[in-house]
Structure formats: structure tokens, C-alpha cells
Amino acid sequence: MNEKVRVRFAPSPTGYLHIGGVRTALFNWLFARHHKGKFILRIEDTDLSRSTDESIRQIIEGLKWLGIDPDEGPYRQTERRDIYLEHIERLLKEGKAYQCYCTPEELEQKRKEALAKGEKPRYDGKCRNLDTPPPGRTSAVRFKTTMEGNTVVDDLLRGEVVFDNTELDDLIILRSDGTPTYNFVVVVDDATMNITHVIRGDDHLANTPRQVQLYHGLAYQPPKFLHLSMILGSDKARLSKRHGATSILSYRDTGYLPGAMINYLVRLGWSYGDQEIFSKEELIEKFSIENIGKSAAVFNPEKLLWLNSHYIKTGDPLRLASYLRPHLLNEGILPESQASEISVEEIAKVIPSLQERSKTLIEMARGTEFFFAKEIQYDEKAARKFLIPSIVPIFERLIHMFEKSENFDTDSLERIFTDITEKQGLKLGKIAQPVRVALTGKTVSPGIFDVISLLGKERVVERLKMGIRYIG
């Protein structure tokens, strides 16, 4: 690993960027950063019919949100067509590949027959030694696979994985429409981009012997391989839409912090003793292949939530404020005009009062309503229960005390409340709840002294008076 490390993340833009892909990207990125190497983003868009620009946009946006920044790319395979054709030409010239005139329909037919007989469907090599091409047919190009002996994949995680070459067949490297196929371009790309380590999902392991043969055919040195185990859903099936949100951006949009996401994902398949919490810098320093696990991991939303709440709890209010702003807008707490104008400093003021009681930024956004709302709405049940005539004298007393109080910090406020509860022989709860409802409209809020202090004398007095008017 003293050579310059070059790794890549190579998603296909055929849907949203999902959790599993992000974990792969993260491991590649950490590996590159740890070894001071390069992390390259490459879009595998050889399947024209399924690739979309929207998907590419989402991949880039998702990685950006998480701070998984590429050093090179995004490269797009559709832009590297000439390179692939050159390589195909070379194989053809060297007799290592050949034109295949079989139609997809014929192939499909043969596959069905093989399956029906309980055999493994393999290409029968019909066109392999054809002297005269059948007229009027388009052709695809197949690679001449070596079918004797075996191919060994040397995997950094799993050791030597041996495949019997009789399991393989001549794979198509150029479709009849002139576009190259995945197993071929991935080899050409990784070779020509000087990728040193291919770290990717387990689902690619079984295709790797084909790729190894291609490396040999092309006279390229294969990279080191490392196949990560999959991330599964709660039913142990491969993670998919059925398991709920799997798009990385949906986590951003539902109030998760990128640091929490990274911290969660890295622990799916990697560990460092008993440690659970890692900063990015720490991960870069500590990440190593030796501590990657071999077994598949089940995605556990509860633990992600816990990590998110941890990061909210311990986060810097100013930083949290910038993440909170879009949710303030989305939740309708602040109108668009105001949301863009208000400073992070202003937003950050309320945040400490909510850090301990918010598991997501959405929860936090909702919790700020008392602070940002011009006029508060009473929750009907709360008002009926707590805004009752017997509380009016207390409110009046509080208004009086607040108005003559010079300090409005939580300590001074607590003294005012203690004074009242002692004189009246009441428990704090007896007056805190009605005050809470008068000030926030709800029975749930940050600590009452925090609420009062944050709101400031003027608004507190105003809302208490409004409460009195409501009662009377």
C-alpha cells in the first residue's frame, strides 16, 4: 500500500443513490483518505435505457451532502466510448474475441431449454469458430473465455476465491447496438484509470473471474479486490424500497445529520473495538481493511436515529442552525422570505433548549415554533385543562414580577417561581404547565425557564396577558 492508492466509486445511475451504495462509497473514500490516495467518481451509464440524468444529479448531491468528495470525476462511461472500442478492436485483432450473430431471441430460447433440462444456461459457442458470417445479420462481440482450469480471485477480505472455468462462458463485451457491456468497461476503466484497489459490493464477486480473464486478455495487471458484504433489510433480504427509505437524500430530507449517517454506515461492517462514535477525522485516521467484517449487516433504523440524536445533542448550535434552516421552511415554521433572511445566529439561539429533546432536525424545527411564531395557537385540549380561572392571579403575579425584574436569565426566573410556589405552597408543576401552555400553546416544550428567557420579557408578558384574556 505504499504505491499511490487510487480507488473509485462506480454507481450506475439507474435509480436513487441508496444506503448500500453510500456505504461502499464511504469505505472507498476512507481508504483513499487514510492512505492519502485518490478517490474517483465514475458513473457507470453503459445501460442507456435505464440511466437517467436525474439519477446522476442525486448521486452527486448525496455524496456532497455527506462530504464524500471525489478527487477526480465524475467520469461518465458514455464519454469514453472510443477507449472501449479501441480495446475491443485489439481483442478482435488478436483473436481473443469474435463476432456473434446469434439473436437475443435465439439465446433466450436456448436458455429456457437449458433451464428446463435443469442445466446451467451457458452460451454454446456457436459463433466462436464461424468462417463465413451469416448475411444480413447484426452482430455482438464476445470475449473468448478460457474454459479449462480455474480462475483465482485474490480478495483482500476473503482470501483466494477459486472459480472453475467451466462455470464461465463467452460473455458479450459489445452489444449489437454498438455499446459495450459492464463487465468489459469496468475492466477497461479500472485498468486505464490506474485503479489500485477495487472495493465494491459482494454482488460483484461472482463476476470477478470474468473480469480477471479480461484483464489477462487485455494484458493488464488486475487491481486488488475487496468485496464488501451486502446491507440487508430487517427480513434479511437485500435492502430495497420495501424496507422503507433507502434513498440517501430522503434521510437528509427527514432531518438526519450527515455526520450521524456516516457514523452509522461505517459501523455496518467495520469496527474499532467497542467504540461507537467517530468523527470524520478519526475515521480517516483509524480506518483499515483489517477491521472490516465479512458477514452481511442488517440495516437498523433505530440505531441510526440514536446516533442522529447523539449528534444533535452534542452538535455546535451554529452548525446545527444551518442544517435546521431548510426544515424550518419545510415545516412552515418560517415563511420563505423570512427563512432566507434570518441569520444562523438567530436560529442558533433556540437550539440549545431543544438539543436534548430532538432526535431529528424535523422534530427540532417543530419545537422552535413557540420561538418563531408571531402568534401562538393553543392546543385545544391543553388550553382547556390548564388555562382556567384559578390560574389568573398567578399569571398576574408573574406579570408583575417579570415587569419589575431587571434580569431575565434562567436563574433569576427560577427565583421568581420559587418565591411564588413557596408563598402559595404549590408545586412548580402547578404553575409551570399553565405558563407553558400560555407561552407555547402546548403541554410539551423546553424547560419553562428556558422558554421564558428565550422569549424575552415583552413577549412573555404579552402572551400571559393573552392567556388571561382567553380565560376571562
Next chain:
RNA sequence: GGCCCCAUCGUCUAGUGGCCUAGGACACCAGCCUCUCACGUUGGCGACACGGGUUCGACUCCCGUUGGGGCUACCA
């Protein structure tokens, strides 16, 4: 079906032949704290898939079984 990978609490994992009466974290349950909701805190529940070897000694090594996952396309 064939081939390949994997196997410690419900979940993520520590464990690299004696340190294990198997540790931590999430979740769950109970107590404490308390102005609401939370936070916090204390305790509890809870696993080496099974069967054979190897060894003085296996969670750790080997084989098999079972279970799960992946691949088996002119998808990636």
C-alpha cells in the same frame, strides 16, 4: 438447480486456542431524577446455528449439515 460468499444477544458488533461465568452499543423492561416532553443514571432481559473432528483445552482451527445472501443477461 449449479457456482460463490457468509454464520456471536432481536439488531450492529468485540473476540485471532486458555484472559469468556462471552464484553460494548441500539432496542426493550424496571427503578431513580424531574416544571411537560425528553436527557441522564442504575439495574435487568438477551447470543457463540447444529453435528463431527483436531487439541491438554475450542466462540476461536478443519470437515459436514442447516440457514441466509449473491451470481448465473446483448443489467450494473
